[in-house]
Amino acid sequence: MNGKIGAILRSYGLLLAMAALALVVAVIQPRxxxxxxxxxxxxxxxxxxxxxxxxxxxIIGGYMDLSISGTISLVAVVVISMQQYTSAALSxxxxxVIGVVVGIVNAAVVLLVKxxxxxxxxxxxxxxxxxxxxxxxxxxxYSIKAPEGSSFRLIGQGTVGFLASxxxxxxxxxxxxxxxxxxxxxxxxxxLTGGNKEAARLxxxxxxxxxxGMYVITGLMAAxxxxxxxxxxxxxxxTMGTGYEMDAIMAVVxxxxxxxxxxxxxxxxxxxxxxxxxxxxxxxxxxxTPYMQSIVxxxxxxxxxxLDSKKTGGGxxxxxxxx
Amino acid sequence: MEPVLSIRGVSKMFPGVKxxxxxxxxxxxxxxxxxxxxxxxxxxxLMKILSGVYKKDTGIIFMSGTEVDIKSPxxxxxxxxxxxxxxxxxxxxxSAAENIFLGRTGEAGGRKRxxxxxxxxxxxxxxxxxxxxxxxxxxxxxxxxxxxxxxxSFDSKIIIMDEPTTTLTGKETEKxxxxxxxxxxxxxxxxxISHKLDEIMELCDRVSVMRDGQLxxxxxxxNLDRGEMIAMMVGRAMDMEYPRRESTAGDLLMQVDHLSxxxxxxxxxxxxxxxxxxxxxxxGSGRTELARAIFGADPVHTGTIAINGKGVRIRSPxxxxxxGVALVTENRKEQGLVLDFSVARNITMASLKKFSSxxxxxxxxxxKDVADYIDKLAIKTPSPLSKILNxxxxxxxxxxxxxxxxxxxxxxxxxxPTRGVDVGAKYEIYLIMKDIVERGGSILMISSxxxxxxxxxxxxxxxxxxxxxxxxxxxxxxxxEIMANAIG
Numbered sequence: 001m002n003g004k005i006g007a008i009l010r011s012y013g014l015l016l017a018m019a020a021l022a023l024v025v026a027v028i029q030p031r032x033x034x035x036x037x038x039x040x041x042x043x044x045x046x047x048x049x050x051x052x053x054x055x056x057x058x059i060i061g062g063y064m065d066l067s068i069s070g071t072i073s074l075v076a077v078v079v080i081s082m083q084q085y086t087s088a089a090l091s092x093x094x095x096x097v098i099g100v101v102v103g104i105v106n107a108a109v110v111l112l113v114k115x116x117x118x119x120x121x122x123x124x125x126x127x128x129x130x131x132x133x134x135x136x137x138x139x140x141x142y143s144i145k146a147p148e149g150s151s152f153r154l155i156g157q158g159t160v161g162f163l164a165s166x167x168x169x170x171x172x173x174x175x176x177x178x179x180x181x182x183x184x185x186x187x188x189x190x191x192l193t194g195g196n197k198e199a200a201r202l203x204x205x206x207x208x209x210x211x212x213g214m215y216v217i218t219g220l221m222a223a224x225x226x227x228x229x230x231x232x233x234x235x236x237x238x239t240m241g242t243g244y245e246m247d248a249i250m251a252v253v254x255x256x257x258x259x260x261x262x263x264x265x266x267x268x269x270x271x272x273x274x275x276x277x278x279x280x281x282x283x284x285x286x287x288x289t290p291y292m293q294s295i296v297x298x299x300x301x302x303x304x305x306x307l308d309s310k311k312t313g314g315g316x317x318x319x320x321x322x323x
Numbered sequence: 324m325e326p327v328l329s330i331r332g333v334s335k336m337f338p339g340v341k342x343x344x345x346x347x348x349x350x351x352x353x354x355x356x357x358x359x360x361x362x363x364x365x366x367x368x369l370m371k372i373l374s375g376v377y378k379k380d381t382g383i384i385f386m387s388g389t390e391v392d393i394k395s396p397x398x399x400x401x402x403x404x405x406x407x408x409x410x411x412x413x414x415x416x417x418s419a420a421e422n423i424f425l426g427r428t429g430e431a432g433g434r435k436r437x438x439x440x441x442x443x444x445x446x447x448x449x450x451x452x453x454x455x456x457x458x459x460x461x462x463x464x465x466x467x468x469x470x471x472x473x474x475x476s477f478d479s480k481i482i483i484m485d486e487p488t489t490t491l492t493g494k495e496t497e498k499x500x501x502x503x504x505x506x507x508x509x510x511x512x513x514x515x516i517s518h519k520l521d522e523i524m525e526l527c528d529r530v531s532v533m534r535d536g537q538l539x540x541x542x543x544x545x546n547l548d549r550g551e552m553i554a555m556m557v558g559r560a561m562d563m564e565y566p567r568r569e570s571t572a573g574d575l576l577m578q579v580d581h582l583s584x585x586x587x588x589x590x591x592x593x594x595x596x597x598x599x600x601x602x603x604x605x606x607g608s609g610r611t612e613l614a615r616a617i618f619g620a621d622p623v624h625t626g627t628i629a630i631n632g633k634g635v636r637i638r639s640p641x642x643x644x645x646x647g648v649a650l651v652t653e654n655r656k657e658q659g660l661v662l663d664f665s666v667a668r669n670i671t672m673a674s675l676k677k678f679s680s681x682x683x684x685x686x687x688x689x690x691k692d693v694a695d696y697i698d699k700l701a702i703k704t705p706s707p708l709s710k711i712l713n714x715x716x717x718x719x720x721x722x723x724x725x726x727x728x729x730x731x732x733x734x735x736x737x738x739x740p741t742r743g744v745d746v747g748a749k750y751e752i753y754l755i756m757k758d759i760v761e762r763g764g765s766i767l768m769i770s771s772x773x774x775x776x777x778x779x780x781x782x783x784x785x786x787x788x789x790x791x792x793x794x795x796x797x798x799x800x801x802x803x804e805i806m807a808n809a810i811g
Contacts (some may be wrong), residue, residue, distance in 0.1 A: 185679040192672050195661035202620055202658060203673035203726070204644040262663055 017303075018254075018275045025282035032285050039164065045277030046166035047229045048247055049270065053170075053177050054221030055248040056269040060181070061214040062194035062261030063110065064121040068222035068248065070131025071102050072241025075226035077139040080146045080236040088152035092227055099223025102131065103216035110215070111208055117261065128245070135238040143237040146230070156231025166228045173224065177217075178266040190214060195262030250297065251276045253304040260308075325388040327352040327480055327512045328373075333382030335368055342368040344536040346382070350481070355503060355513045357523040360533035361556055361715075361745030366516050369533075370483050373514075374406040375399035386480075405474030406483040411466050413458045419445070420454035423473045444472040448502045463606075464495035471502065475511075482506065483514040488522060489742070492605050493806060500526050518745070520549055521774075532556055557747045564750065565778035566757050571597035572781050576765050577734055579617065582626035586612045588789045590626070594734065599756060599766045601780030601797065603773065604809050609789040610769045611653060614736045617767075618650040619643040630733065644673065647733035651723050651740060653769070659723045660711055667693040667707040669722050674729045696725035701751055717748020724755060735759060736767045741775065753779060773802045785809050 026032045051068055058065045075095040082091040106127055110120050146152055158165040181187035192200040193207050201207045225244070230236040255272025257264025279300075283293050328350040335343040343365050350356050360366050371377045373384075375396040384391055386402060393399045399406075413422045420441030424431040431437035441454035450468040458466060467487060474482045484503075488496045503513050503526065517523055523530055524547050531541040532555040539555050553564070573596040582590040586609050594600050604610050615621045617628060619637040628635050635646040643650070652658040661669055670693050671678055678689040693707045700721045704714055711719060720740065727735060737756070741749045756766055756779065770776045776783055777797040785793040785808045793808040 183684055184682045185675045185684055186682065188668075188672075188675060188684055192661060192664075192668070195664055196658075198658050199661055200672065202618075202640050202650065202652065204641045204730075205672070205675070206641060260663075262661065 015271075015275070018279055022278055022282055025286055029285045032282060037281065037285070039162070041277050041281045042167045043164045043232075044281065045273050046164070046170040047225045047232075048244065048251060048276065049170040049273040050173055050221055050228060051225040051244055052248040052251040052269050052273050053173055053266060054218035055245075056252050056255075056257055056264065056266050057177065057181065057190065058214045058218045059249075059252055059257055059259060060194050060261060060264050061190045061210065062117055062197060063211065063214060064117060065106060065124045065215060065218045066121060066245050067102065067106060067124040067127035067131060068218060068225075069241035069243065069245045070128035070135065071099055071219055071222035072226040072229065072244055073135035073238055074102075074131045074138070074241075075099060075223045076230040076236035076240045077135050077144055077238050079152075079227055080144045080230050080234075081139070083146050083150055083152060088150050091152070092155075095227050096220060096223050099219040099221070099226075100216050101219070102127070102222070103219030104212065106219065107212040107215040111211060132239070132241070135241075139236070139238040141238065143235055146234040146236075150234070152231055153234060154231075156228050156233075166232065169224070169228060173221070174266055174270055181266055186210070186213070191262055193262075194260075246301070247276060247297075250301045250304065253308055254300065258308050259305065324352060326350055326385075327387055329385040329388075330369075331383045331385070333369070333372065333379045333384065335372060335377060335380050341536050343372075343379075346538050348531060348538055348541070350512055350514065351529075352387075352480075352512055353507055353510045354528040355507055355515055355526055357527035357530040358514060358516045358533065359518070359520065359523055359530060359552060359556060361747060364533040364556070364745075365536040366533055367485070368536075370406060370485060370514070370516065373399065373404055373481075374483060375404075400477050400479070403478065403480035404483065405477055405479040405481070407467065407470040407474065407485065407487065409486040409489060411470055413466060413469060415459040416457065418455050418457055419452055419461070419469045419472075422458055422469055423454070423476050425473075440476070441472065444475050445469070447475065448472065448505070449498075463490040464492070464498070467491070467499065468502070471506075479511065481512045481514065483516070485516045486518065487515070488517065488519060490606070493810075496522070518743075519772075520552060523547075523552075524549065534558060553746055556745070564746075565775075566750070566753050568757050568760075568779075570781050571760050571763075573597050573763075576631060578627075578629045580627045580629075582613070582616060582624055582628070584612060584616050584621065584624045586789045587616060587624070590789075590791055592784060592791060592794075594765050594767060595781075596765055597760045597763050598781045599760055599768055599779055601776040601783040602767060602769045602786065603771070603776050603783060603805060604786035604792075606771070608786040608809065610786050611738055612789075613786070614650055614738050614767070614769060617643070618648055618736060620650065644730050644732075647731075648736065649673075649727035649730055649732035649734070650736045651720075651727055651738060653738035653742065655719055655723055660719060662710070662712045664711060665708045666697070666702070666704050666711050666714065666722055669711045670696055670725045670729065673726050677729070692729065696728065700725050700755055715745070715748070717744040717752070720744050720752065721748070721755070724752070728759070732764065734765045734767065736769070738769045739771065740768065741770075741772070773805060777802065777805075 031037055055065065055068065075098050078098060079091045079095040082094060106124055109123055113119060113123065115123055154165065156166055160168050181190065189205050189210050192205060193210050197207055226241065229240060251272035252269050253259060254275055255268035257268050280293065283296060326349045330346055330348040333343055333346045346369060358366050368377065372379050373393065375393045375398055384393065391402055393402065420438045423441045423444065424437050428437055431440055438454050445452055445454060445468065448468060448471055452461065452465050452468065458469065487499060491499065506513060515527055527544055529541055529543050530547060530552065532539045532552060534556055575593050576596040577594040580591045590613060602610050616624045617637065619639045619642050622638050628637060630646055637643045637646055637648065667689065671689055678685050697704065697707060702721045702725065703718050711722060741752055744752065760766055768776065768780060780797050783795045783797050783805065784791055785795065785805060787809055795805060
């Protein structure tokens with residue numbers, strides 16, 4: 001694919017494809033474009049959105065975090081179960097602290113092992129297994145319900161005006177992180193670390209601290225996502241987080257952030273999240289089974305990474321990054 | 324006799340750039356033909372067309388009188404053209420023999436015969452490497468000989484060598500030249516691409532000069548004039564290669580005492596204000612290790628460093644930058660540049676604090692400083708926001724230098740500052756160096772190009788096996804004396 005048309009297709013191909021899909025679905029099932037459904041979509045994608053914000057930052061920084069699904073599961077069961085003994089507020093704080101701690105541990109392991117992008121994928125995957133097992137152990141395999149009438153409900157089910165609070169939380173976090181990444185020294189440093197870690201280090205950028213910070217943000221966002229998610233149903237199952245890490249990566253890549261690192265933005269991820277959310281909803285509405293949906297998602301993931309590698313000349317996630 | 328290679332009217336365009344413009348070139352059989360030109364002159368593009376990586380847009384290519392259409396790298400090899408790249412094209416985990424017969428073990432007749440044949444090829448170029456040894460365990464010079472053996476295994480009539488001596492020591496270079504001359508005796512034609520004009524003049528039978536995609540002319544060795552070659556490459560007469568400079572050396576600025584790491588042994592020396600101190604030595608003598616130790620890039624070392632009389636503790640680049648030390652590394656592509664980023668971001672990345680207040684980046688001051696440096700250092704770029712990947716080697720190097728000048732260092736360490744930089748930009752970098760020391764800065768310059776070191780330095784230190792083996796006044800010392808000291 002040469003020239004301008006090729007470039008446009010590469011940048012917006014996935015977008016166009018999904019817009020086409022949305023159009024087709026809208027024709028088949030007019031309910032798709034109803035105000036109700038749109039608000040529904042927004043509410044549903046908020047959790048993925050929050051979680052994907054963290055994933056964006058770690059990917060821009062040149063690393064990977066596959067542990068977020070474990071974090072979500074663990075934080076969800078802890079936060080819900082704690083409310084039998086203490087206030088909602090304390091539970092929420094505990095949940096967020098868990099997210100931070102997970103981030104610190106992830107970063108510590110990655111730094112100790114002097115891991116690059118590829119290794120961090122496997123390391124955090126190991127962490128995910130640990131966290132997921134911990135969640136199952138903690139909940140003893142059961143799903144847990146929060147006490148009735150707890151104020152915790154407001155996080156996931158409240159509204160401010162016509163906007164559901166999950167959406168508000170998502171947008172607020174997105175704004176904060178986008179500003180941080182685009183306007184602050186920290187954001188610039190994270191981009192530089194992702195662009196060429198060794199060069200950044202030699203320029204006096206405290207790369208190890210930023211790696212720590214990246215993982216903490218990702219853990220924090222996973223925890224926040226878990227809180228909103230469990231608040232919506234006022235319950236938690238110990239495998240609640242399953243699949244979120246893949247969906248988050250897909251949202252980030254579809255939005256246009258490269259797995260290579262050093263590029264992309266939070267804003268792009270918002271777009272990716274919307275697309276993923278719209279697509280999931282569209283497939284649901286026309287009655288596609290969850291298994292078929294997984295197939296579709298998988299194919300889109302492959303297409304997205306393929307297009308990404310064409311743009312960046314290949315070798316994205318496992319590109320040689322000097323330690 | 325028919326010329327082995329005849330190129331007529333070959334042109335090649337890339338989006339927005341005419342890389343080759345109507346090239347007419349004749350290569351005689353059994354000659355060593357040098358090709359010189361600045362970066363961007365088109366040498367690489369021409370070689371890639373010959374080796375089948377690119378396809379020409381127009382023109383005809385004849386080999387020994389027969390027209391050929393080179394379709395792919397494999398096809399070019401079967402036609403008898405082999406190319407040895409600067410970075411080599413070998414699989415580290417396989418043996419020399421396996422690399423020579425890569426993909427052709429069947430044709431070679433099985434493992435034992437393959438090893439025998441590989442051994443014979445290596446012996447024919449007087450290389451004693453055991454063909455069963457892994458590439459990863461070989462030296463750069465040995466790897467190069469494997470590449471040559473590989474080319475011979477294809478019965479190549481033409482071997483293209485791209486900057487072959489960048490990673491070789493003096494002795495290894497001599498050995499390579501002997502091999503090349505022997506190949507010529509066997510009737511093999513060599514296309515030798517290099518920035519090192521001295522080597523070109525010593526080795527080649529004829530030399531072609533390229534500039535801006537055009538072939539300006541071909542000269543016989545006997546008619547080679549270095550000044551004339553440079554003038555053709557650069558497009559203007561250069562009356563000197565190095566700027567004239569009065570010594571501006573003053574008081575002692577930095578004193579390093581008993582610096583030792585794994586590789587370095589008890590290094591002590593001083594650097595004065597306004598001085599250019601040259602550091603030479605063979606590959607592996609410890610020069611880069613010394614630079615990295617002073618800059619805190621490698622954290623473990625004993626010994627002391629004092630700047631302006633006060634001891635400084637440098638255990639990381641952050642400490643170094645604070646203490647006023649800056650390092651331009653020897654491999655900008657891997658450790659210096661963030662290739663996907665803009666010129667502007669590459670220039671400001673070591674001084675982010677300077678352009679931010681309370682963590683927020685200030686784009687105004689950033690833009691202004693970048694524009695200033697682009698102007699001051701004559702950096703050729705379409706815009707400060709262009710991707711640094713698209714700049715020539717010389718301009719990329721200037722960006723790295725600008726980055727470090729932004730940190731307002733007292734001491735600038737330059738590790739091979741003009742490697743991969745064309746003649747014109749080299750001179751500009753020398754001017755920048757001159758300006759830095761005239762303003763009171765100090766430079767520690769590591770270089771493998773002795774003429775450069777002798778012309779630019781106020782003093783020269785020689786390193787050997789991790790120690791300082793000698794100190795010389797470049798105005799009173801010959802190249803031979805310094806080389807002798809470096810070899811030991």
